[in-house]
Amino acid sequence: MKKRFSLSLPGMASGWLYFYIHFVTEVICFYCLSRAVGDSAFLWIFPLIYDALAFVPHSLIGYLSDKFPKISFGIIGVLMMAFAGLDFGFSILPGRYTALVILCLGNAAVHISGAENTLRISRGRLSHSAVFVSGGSFGVISGRLLAKTFVPHWAVSLLVLTAVPFIILADMYRKESVKDNKDSACTGFNYASDKLPAMLVLLLAVTVVAVRGYMGYGIPTSWNKTIVQNVLLYCAMGIGKASGGILADIFGVKRIAMLSATLALPFLLFGDKVMGVSLIGVMLFSMTMSITLALIVSVLPDTPGLAFGFTTIGLFIGTAPIFFFRFTTVLSNCVVIAVLTVLCLVAMQIIIRKDEKKNA
Amino acid sequence: MPDFKILVNSLLLHLTRTELTVLSVTVAVIIAISLVLAAKEIKKRRDKNA
Numbered sequence: 001m002k003k004r005f006s007l008s009l010p011g012m013a014s015g016w017l018y019f020y021i022h023f024v025t026e027v028i029c030f031y032c033l034s035r036a037v038g039d040s041a042f043l044w045i046f047p048l049i050y051d052a053l054a055f056v057p058h059s060l061i062g063y064l065s066d067k068f069p070k071i072s073f074g075i076i077g078v079l080m081m082a083f084a085g086l087d088f089g090f091s092i093l094p095g096r097y098t099a100l101v102i103l104c105l106g107n108a109a110v111h112i113s114g115a116e117n118t119l120r121i122s123r124g125r126l127s128h129s130a131v132f133v134s135g136g137s138f139g140v141i142s143g144r145l146l147a148k149t150f151v152p153h154w155a156v157s158l159l160v161l162t163a164v165p166f167i168i169l170a171d172m173y174r175k176e177s178v179k180d181n182k183d184s185a186c187t188g189f190n191y192a193s194d195k196l197p198a199m200l201v202l203l204l205a206v207t208v209v210a211v212r213g214y215m216g217y218g219i220p221t222s223w224n225k226t227i228v229q230n231v232l233l234y235c236a237m238g239i240g241k242a243s244g245g246i247l248a249d250i251f252g253v254k255r256i257a258m259l260s261a262t263l264a265l266p267f268l269l270f271g272d273k274v275m276g277v278s279l280i281g282v283m284l285f286s287m288t289m290s291i292t293l294a295l296i297v298s299v300l301p302d303t304p305g306l307a308f309g310f311t312t313i314g315l316f317i318g319t320a321p322i323f324f325f326r327f328t329t330v331l332s333n334c335v336v337i338a339v340l341t342v343l344c345l346v347a348m349q350i351i352i353r354k355d356e357k358k359n360a
Numbered sequence: 361m362p363d364f365k366i367l368v369n370s371l372l373l374h375l376t377r378t379e380l381t382v383l384s385v386t387v388a389v390i391i392a393i394s395l396v397l398a399a400k401e402i403k404k405r406r407d408k409n410a
Contacts, residue, residue: 060390
């Protein structure tokens with residue numbers, strides 16, 4: 001058993017601070033998005049533009065954040081999202097999509113801030129970034145539910161502003177940790193195979209993210225009919241993402257990546273009508289999220305912001321086809337899920353290094 | 361398989377041709393720049409380690 005898992009205070013505190021920051025970020029995004037798609041003309045075009053403009057620019061914003069670490073992209077992002085919330089409510093700026101574009105860029109800036117902070121402070125461990133990433137699932141469902149209430153846009157803008165002190169505190173932890181460590185690069189991330197060209201590892205890891213992004217929408221969940229069941233589904237995703245990183249720190253990255261992907265398959269295929277079985281599958285399925293991030297950071301340890309951007313590019317590539325066509329029968333869905341899982345397993349077997357003792 | 365002509369036409373029901381072009385070009389350019397930046401970073405790291 002590996003001894004790399006430790007609850008170092010600044011690292012874990014930073015992870016949990018960004019759990020909340022990520023949570024409120026997704027609350028405002030999905031609140032605004034759900035309110036906007038209430039207008040049937042924008043039923044699917046708003047989410048498509050959101051996916052394109054929130055997911056894809058992460059890499060460029062991340063690269064800027066890597067090169068200019070003194071700029072607080074987190075605070076800039078929160079202010080942009082708060083303003084976008086007001087713009088959605090009061091139509092301050094002209095243009096159909098202005099508020100949406102500001103919201104997307106704000107979302108990307110906050111995500112990058114969270115990734116930079118939790119990755120640089122973690123010294124090669126996955127749990128910190130996994131906890132940060134998991135906050136989003138709880139935020140997505142909370143934002144969607146909030147959109148169905150009477151809560152106005154300005155109130156949600158105020159809610160997102162509560163993240164500012166959390167970002168300041170997380171930045172303080174990061175500065176303290178970097179001062180102790182004297183190495184702000186993520187050199188502790190050393191999970192990718194060194195037998196393959198780094199660019200190939202990067203492309204395969206992005207492919208795994210894209211495939212799993214596509215699969216996420218294809219999981220058969222005909223049991224999911226009520227609000228409570230929907231909440232449970234998102235909670236399972238959040239718990240899966242967090243526990244994936246924590247378990248990978250304890251038992252090893254390769255073991256958890258291969259086990260979670262393999263075990264998820266039967267639970268997903270046979271959980272179409274049984275909620276409990278399906279939730280276990282979704283939880284296991286979500287575990288690889290932080291592992292693919294760690295693999296890309298292993299290839300780009302000096303630029304974790306850019307590395308994080310590649311995971312979101314993968315998510316965009318994986319989710320974009322959903323807007324145009326889906327497999328309509330359960331059988332075809334199951335076949336696709338099974339084939340894609342095997343592809344992911346093969347890719348991960350190739351790109352994750354065997355000798356994890358070399359990790360920091 | 362989807363008919364891409366129908367897909368583009370359905371997109372154009374909601375977006376103008378200019379909006380659709382700007383969106384697609386933006387996405388493609390950002391992905392291309394990201395790949396170039398990644399290749400540059402990988403090369404820099406390889407040179408440093410050599």
